[in-house]
């Protein structure tokens with residue numbers, strides 16, 4: 642495994658927040674066994690802009706689903722800010738996810754019949770962390786963070802792709818999770834809009850968020866302070882993501 646570290650990028654990142662330890666994901670059917678992730682070990686430093694880079698089919702989305710507890714590893718474990726995810730029940734994981742991670746998808750996944758503000762309000766309602774009386778103010782605050790303070794009453798169909806993805810970022814921020822996880826967040830946008838949306842996402846690290854994003858674009862991967870490169874379910878290179886960097890928080 643290749644390890645590259647520069648003083649410049651290390652100054653932006655903190656202690657390990659997520660630890661992935663010897664994780665494999667194997668799908669077994671009656672006729673065959675498919676290894677999708679093979680002995681993957683890395684850490685995500687707190688406050689980092691973290692890239693999971695690799696070509697199509699390398700296991701990036703599968704790995705994200707393990708980080709969010711949507712899926713469980715076949716072997717190994719994921720420790721998220723001291724919590725061992727696979728020790729939790731499905732119900733406990735769903736509750737945990739609501740307040741610990743904000744998820745951003747390639748195709749935005751906004752509810753088309755709800756306005757931008759209502760999409761964010763829905764996340765607040767599902768998250769359950771704030772009293773109802775505080776929802777509207779929080780939704781507006783999140784829209785302002787992504788530069789859409791004046792667009793709350795618009796339906797997604799009246800917003801550009803980049804604006805829709807920024808609403809999705811606002812929604813991911815609603816319950817103030819420490820970590821945002823994005824699967825190809827700019828994959829459906831033209832290059833100019835993609836650069837703007839990426840800048841919005843990257844700027845969240847200045848608010849103390851840890852931002853993990855999947856990409857197959859080497860230029861976007863190069864923007865990260867820390868990263869892993871996946872190929873055929875294995876880590877083939879990493880930068881500031883070494884499991885030996887520091888002891889993982891427990």
Ligand SMILES: Nc1ncnc2c1ncn2[C@@H]1O[C@H](COP(=O)(O)OP(=O)(O)OP(=O)(O)O)[C@@H](O)[C@H]1O
Pocket residue numbers: 668675677695696697698699700701702703704857
């Ligand atoms: N439930 C499943 N059953 C069998 N194979 C699967 C399953 N889920 C994923 N795979 C396979 O695992 C590999 C990795 O899939 P994954 O979706 O994680 O790749 P990816 O890196 O996100 O690709 P892309 O860039 O195209 O989104 C692929 O070959 C895929 O076909």
Ligand SMILES: [Mg+2]
Pocket residue numbers: 701702703824
């Ligand atoms: Mg994918």
